[in-house]
Amino acid sequence: MQSYSDKKNPASFPKSQRTSALNAATAPESSKLIFGRSLLAVPALFTTAFFLLSFLPRVQGNQTLVWSFWAATAVLATWLLVMYLRTGASGIKKSFVLTAPKPQHYIQAMVHLSVYTYWGWHWPPVQEHALLLLAQLLFAYAFDILMAWTRRDNYLLGFGPFPIIFSTNLFMWFRDDWFYLQFLMIAVGFMGKEFVRWNRDGKSTHIFNPSAFTLGLFSLALILSNSTDITWGPQIASTLSLAPGIYTYLFLGGLVVMYFFSITLIAASAAAVLFGLSALYYAITGVPYFLDSEIPTAVFLGLHLLVTDPSTSPRTPPGKLVFGILYGLGVFALYSILSAFGAPTFYDKLLCVPLLNLSVQWIDRSVQRLRDNKSLERIGLGVIPSxxxxxxxxxxWIVFFATMTMIGKTDGRHVGDSVPFWAEACAEGRATACDRLLLIESNYCADNSGWACNEIGAHYIKGDVAAQDSELALGFFARACELRFQAGCLNLLEPERAMVSDPRAFDLRLLLREGGQNLLEMPETDLYQRACEHGWNHACQVSVASVL
Amino acid sequence: MNPLSSARALPVALACMNSVFRIKAFAAVLTTSVMLLGGAHAQAPSSSVAAAPPSPAFDAQFWHLPDETLLGFVEIPAGPFPMGSNPLIDPMAFENERWSETRRQGTVDLPQFYIARYETTIEQFLAFMEDANYRLVELSNAAGGNHPVSGVSWTDALAYARWLEAELKSSEQAPPELRSLLTSGWRLTLPNEAQWEKAARGTESRIYPWGNMARKDRANFGAAGTVPVGSIACPECPYGLSDMSGNVWEWTRSPYLPYPFDPENVAVNLQEDALWVMRGGSFNDVENNIRTAVRGAADPGARRPFIGFRLAIVRE
Incomplete structure (x- = not known):
């Protein structure tokens, strides 16, 4: 193995190595090149470490997961072998380009990691996923190195795979029985980065944010095949809010990214558009647009950490502003479109990013006509970044967010997942209210609230909220009954009676969580007090009685 | 098994059951004297083993129901019967079998109804699962299709009843008398606990369907598993029904409420978790749990290897 120190002129390299040096187009001046066939040991090491992880109990607990690891290992090992034979035959040596760590990699990765830590503290599945995150990193390094060496002779060794893996998993990962698709998703992300490129400002660069590209592609496939349930996507989107004060936390993390990468205009304009449109919708219809807050938590995360990749977003301030506005509009529109097609709405933040990535050059070119606009320059929206x-x-942005927080639009109480609110709105005939009522009751029924299951069954018998369907009704009554909700059992004997009753204390512990932590530990007096405050009238009597 | 120790073992057996699912029904505490008397009642005449009955025939053409005129449904005539237990007659009686504060036993006048001669079998339930694409129960007939179905919840039992009723109503092959009943206001469902108790003990106040003494040759109890339905003859049992004691506990359509029983009373506390009555005891119970008046109760979602059901046809 030979190594070349910094600042050597590639022209002075031996001829066989000059190509490698020149191919390292992205290598900054401080790069260091390390050559040698024995460098294949590095991806081999990543592959071996990846393979060894499959023997840990977390992986061994699921046979499909074990086979997913072994299949991915087989692919990497075969690729390594081919690479070894080819380099031996041709005499071409592979190299690593070592550079100073790029802030857009390690700072983003650290912010991602801090989100995982805080969220995982409050939602245990994240902790269980930690090992699989590590596995994906090892797989990603091995895959990326081999792919780079297949197409050229060098690989820029850095923290690049970290933000790609972290940001992908912040929005979706597959269940253990389907985890081989996770490796495929990661591979597609890296291939998108490698193969789908264009020339931007005289440099070859990838068009799509790698994680957004693969997330968008897989989201589309999952929607079309109606197989979202093989992923943790919906749970990820809804459990971020289990962490108290998550908006403030994401806001603070976002400030770091904004400071270092000047993406304030993107995130802030997207947030402002979503806040504005939500408020407008509420003003017109009297009901909230999103269920869990003015901006769903996962969308708030996405507009800070998914759409803001400096490499795949506009570089001019007006371009960034337009880009953020388009993202906000896109998410807002997709939420309705997905709802209309009965698809899970959490895809709203993922589907529009690749399309926006495609538009960045056009956006940057379009805003060039504003070059001499002094008014824009005065408010920091001149085309020259500063x-x-x-x-x-x-x-x-800080003032805007603080205002939103003070008026309770971020981590404060939101009526979007309140059953009494939607029941009243439905009875008043407000737009989409009955659909929303059915949707949130379905969510609570899936959370094992017998009360919610019985309510849905009653809706299907009465035909008040949904079209009459006695078969569906019986299914919901049976579920309610198995969840020990007595009215559900009685309805199973006489469905046409469609008996309903107030939620039990256990149901209230689920119904009042408002997207947050369940309330299984809450003392009953506090629980009924909270229920009373949230519009459950029957709870007020219990609450008063307990005080007396 | 020493009958006295069997009687004493009840609280332990119940504690074990409680650890699996909530059985509330046996909250009564037996006094020593009751246990002693109970032991005296539980002596089984080991020498009087009845001849094995001819195995009941089931017809695959008719949803694997018994090959009988009414597909195994037996008429129980209208009339009164004594319900609950009188500890003076039945020292093993639990407190929850007492009729009221002032009366030990009650009298319930029931209209005519029909009840299945046998517990619903695995084969019958499998036919339903296949036809209705019902996937909530994991069932295999490896042990034998004519064993009683078990591991079914209260809701599964009702789903089966609904399906069979629809089949009988719509099928040209169904016996005309049955179709006529079902199309004129009668329903195929689970028996309520009064109907079950009358079918089990008749109009006399029998402790067991065959009399007042526990008999191993009349019921499958204190055993390791189920036996095929109708495989134990019981010539003394009222109405010619089989396995009313032992084999599997049988779900009823009665919510668990204190006596006195009132078929019209559904005034359950809707804020409390549901519990539904099951009757008859199972293969792994001791003799005092297979008495005709014993009231068990379980979560309607419980799917346990010792709980099954039998159907009834009742007028709405």
Missing amino acids: RKANLAHMAV
Whole structure:
């Protein structure tokens, strides 16, 4: 193995190595190149470590997961063998380009990691997923190195795979029985980065944010095949809010990214559009647009950490502003479109990113006509980026967020998942209210609230909220009954009676969680007090009685 | 098995059952004297083993129901019967079998109804699962298709009843008398606990369907598993029904409420978790649990290897 120290002129390299050096087009001046066939040991090491993880109890607990690891190992090992034979035959040596770590990799990765830590503290499946995250990192490094060496002779060794793996998993991962698709999803992300490229500002660069590209592609496939349930996607989207004060936490993490990468205009404009449209919708219809808050938590995460990749977003401040606005509009529209097609709405934040990535050059070119607009320059929206303007935009964003927080639009109480609210709105005939009522009752029924299952059954018998369907009704009554909700059992004997009754204390512990932690430990007096405050009238009597 | 120790073992057996699912029905505490008397009642005449009955025939053409005129449904005539237990007659009686504070036993006048001669079998339930694509129960007939179905919840039992009723109503092959009943206001469902008790003990106040003494040759109890339905003859049993004691506990359509029993009373506390009555005891119970008046109760979602059911046809 030979190594070349910094700042050597590639022209002075031996001829066989000059190609490698020149191919390292992205290598900055401080790069260090390390050559040798024996470097194949590095991807081999990643592959071996990846393979060894499959023997840990977390993986061994599921046979499909074990086979997923072994199949991925087989692919990597075969690729390594071919690479070894080819390099031996041709005499071409592979190299690593070592550079100073790129902030857009390690800072983003650290922010991602902090989100995992905080969220995982409050939602145990994240902790269980930690090992699989590590496995994906090892797989990603081995895959990326081999793919790079298949197409050229060098690989830029850094923290690149970290943000790709982390940001992908912050939005979706597959269940253990389907985890081989996770490796495929990661591979597709890296292939998108490698193969789908264009020339931007005189440099070859990838078009799509790798994680957004693969998430978008797989989201589409999952929607079309109606197989979202093989992923943790819906749970991921809804459990972020289990962490108290998650908006503030994401906001603070977002400030770090905004400071270092000047993406304030993207995130802030997307957030402002969503806040604005939500408020407008509420003002017109009297009901909230999103169920869990003015901006769903996962969308708030996405507009900070998914859509803001500096490499695949506009570079001019007006371009960033337009980009953020389009993202906000896209999410808002997709939420309705997905709802209309009966698809899970959590895909709203994922599907529009690849399309936006495709538009960045057009956006940057379009805003060039504003080059001489002095008014825009005065508010930091001139086409020439400036750090000072970014700091000013951050200040505006901080004020905006603080205002939203003070009026209870972020981590505060939201009526979007309140059953009494939607029941009343449905009775008043407000737009989409009956559909929403059925949707949230379905969610609570799936959470094992017998009360919610019985309510849905009664709706299907009465035909008040949904079209009459006695077969469906019997199914919901049976579920309610098996969840020990007595009215459900009585309805199973005489469905046409469609008896309903108030939720039990156990049901209230589920119904009042409002997207947050369940309330299984809450003392009953507090529980009924909370229920009373949230519109459950029967609970007020219990609450008063307990005080007396 | 020493009958006295069997009687004493009840609280332990119940504690074990409680650890699996909530059986509330046997909250009564037996006094020593009751246990002693109970032991005296539980002596089985080991020498009087009845001849094995001819195995009941089931017809695959008729949903594997018994090959009889009414597909195994037996008429129980209208009339009163004594319900609950009188500890003076039945010292093993539990407190929850007492009729009221002032009366030990009650009298319930029931209209005519029909009840299945046998417990619903695995084969019958499998036919339903296949036809209705019902996938909530894991069932195999490896042990034998004519064993009673078990591991079914209260809701599964009702789903089967609904399906069979629809089949009988719509099938040209169904016996005309049955079709006529079902199309004129009668329903195929689970018996309520009064109907079950009358069918089990008749109009006399019998402790067991065959009399007042536990008999191993009349019922499958204190055993390791189920036996095929109708495989134990019981010539003394009222109405010619089989396995009313032992084999599997049988779900009823009665919510668990304190006596006195009132078929019209559904005033259950809707804020409390549901419990539904099951009757008859099972293969792994001791003799005092297979008495005709014993009231068991379980979560309607419980699917246990010792709980099954039999159907009844009742007028709405």
